[in-house]
Amino acid sequence: MPELPEVEALRSFLTDRLVGRRVERVVPVAFHVLKTYEPPLSAAEGRTVTGVTRHGKFLDVALDGGTEAETGSGAEAGSGAGSGADAGADGLHLVVHLARAGWLRWRDALPTAAPRPGGRGALALRVGLDSPAGGGFDLTEQGTQKRLAVWCVRDPAEVPGVARLGPDPLDSALTPEAFAALLREDRRQVKGVLRDQGVLAGIGNAYSDEILHAARLSPFRLAARLDEDEVAALHAAMVDTLRDAVERSRGLAAGELKAEKKTGLRVHGRTGQPCPVCGDTVREVSFADSSLQYCPRCQTGGRPLADRRMSRLLR
Incomplete structure (x- = not known):
């Protein structure tokens, strides 16, 4: 299971590759991974990544407010996710917990064929980025216990696991x-x-x-x-x-x-x-x-x- 050091490294890795890029598509392949339905996962498409942060073992990809047509006039304000991952007033957060057997696989170029469930890669979700650079990442999960989870929320505190977290062990406030x-x-x-x-x-x-x-x-x-x-x-x-x-x-x-x-x-x-x-x-x-x-x-x-x-x- 990825723990604090690995998730922190993934946060840094994704920050270098995602911030400032626009999400072109988000494709759930194994539908059990998606833990929220409002806002829909498709609402992340067309938005720009503003930051990536970590809450314990959770990764948080913050997205901007997008266009008025994308966010809708009734969108609620989100509180953001702390330094470096503020999604703004109408932004969204893609929050990921890799659980015991989940992992993130970066791709400089995504396959052109539509992703299919099952198979050797155990693909669970795919995020594609804007052209011309393209690329993106896959979330995969091996084994029979499927616990990898993704939330699309306006505030990361809406994720129950994030809301109950204790202090970070490396926070200077934890004297x-x-x-x-x-x-x-x-x-x-x-x-x-x-x-x-x-x-x-x-x-x-x-x-x-x-x-x-x-x-x-x-x-x-x-x-x-x-x-x-x-x-x-x-x-x-x-x-x-x-x-x-x-x-x-x-x-x-x-x-x-x-x-x-x-x-x-x-x-x-x-x-x-x-x-x-x-x-x-x-x-x-x-x-x-x-x-x-x-x-x-x-x-x-x-x-x-x-x-x-x-x-x-x-x-």
Whole structure:
């Protein structure tokens, strides 16, 4: 799943290629991806991109007001999406969440044939830009769980997932003190707290593993029971891990981001491999639809965490 660093890199990538360009066509191929019907997706056609921003794991492509004929006399005002992505009074926003298996594929030249659902590319939606430069991008989604989602709205806050987001982990306003206040009353395991988008926007399964490894904390520790030093270490590990990942991804093309993410991970997805810090074997705890990875020596005092899947096998 693309997380904060990859979505931030996609935001930068699209900013360079979209801002100032006019959207010629938006074609939904897999209709389950479209989560809104008013305004219609066709209302985005003929508008110029004014900015691209990120809300947690959501991408937000802001479009201008278009012509009076395109927006209609009864169009409502939108509030915009923050710095660099203000759509203006009658503008629109195409908000995208790539979910677990979605991705964005940039095309310098789009195929002339009409897009068809299914097939190897698992094409979900296509956005074509004005000529003579042409080009555009496809949204694709692999696998059987179809969760990729697109909203066409006048204000990104109309998207429920955006409206409930907590602070961005890289926002300078999220000081160590503000971070400590978020954890103080939360009695859940710290792994789940880091992944909760209503607490912190943009951290998923992979980077929560990386942050906890850097902070030398067990993923099963209760957030409310972390002491002052542990909270400070967790905040520093979160900021450093995410900033490093953003820097590694900076300037990369969309097609290179997945490989960069994988090579930069130290414990996530590396079950059975040696920890790059201490050399102990990276272990895994599996759940119904996901898993976490950790280093026992670095994070749990050398004790393996209980894995229900393994416990069943050992009975």
